[in-house]
Amino acid sequence: MFFKRNAVQGNASGVQFINGMISFQGVKLNVFCFKTDGILIDTGSQSLLEEFKPFFAEADIDQVVITHSHEDHTGGARHLQIDYGLPVFMNEMSIRECAEKAEYPMYRKLFWGNRQPYKAQPIGESFTSRIASWKVISTPGHAEDHLAFLNDDTGQLFSGDLYVHPKTKLVLREESIPTIIRSIEKTLTYDFEELFCCHAGYVKDGRQALINKLGYLYELREQTLAFHQQGCKEKEIQKRLFPKKYPISYFSSGEWDSIHMIRSILAEEQ
């Protein structure tokens, strides 16, 4: 199977980044990780490790912080820990899982590789880097262990997979739209402007982008509930709100699908 990979490095508003891309038969995925004030935020995927190694090698960093345990954020963690002796911090609830062999579906292993075990430490509610102090914001919904990191000195938010796209059209089976809504509402109570997203990259007006996303999700919830009240079943609601099918839905045997958005909204109502 022929997977195409490449990576580009850059700098946005004082933050260095690398963006790795991987594509196969019309499915294109990408992931970012960021470097600022001696910390590395997320580590990319194991499948892109060779592309990311030069970025890590040049990195002047003392610690690695991880937004959540998904394999496209944790694939380089073992390399950074073993080859550079760097401490890795993440949500306590995922430490045990990440110390073991990774278990996730085959299509994800094809795209993102096999995340190698690593030993993380609990990140707590705040941390400090060389000059900045940081807040850790628990933001579940995309993943239970999901965290966002706010640099209090610069007002820059590193939002992991909280943002990704302003108009989300499909999510993973275990994702919850109502929980994501609460996490965005909570994040917006903090003082930040710029946002660094692990898939969209640098978003200058990050606060407005999250506000827009929240508006879209409110509307989606409203429409879903209105159709439900009219007696529509979840598949009918999906047909009306998300008529388009995406290649990743087939590749993932439905693990990525818009139906999970509708189900999670209806589940909260019942």
Ligand SMILES: [Zn+2]
């Ligand atoms: Zn994720």
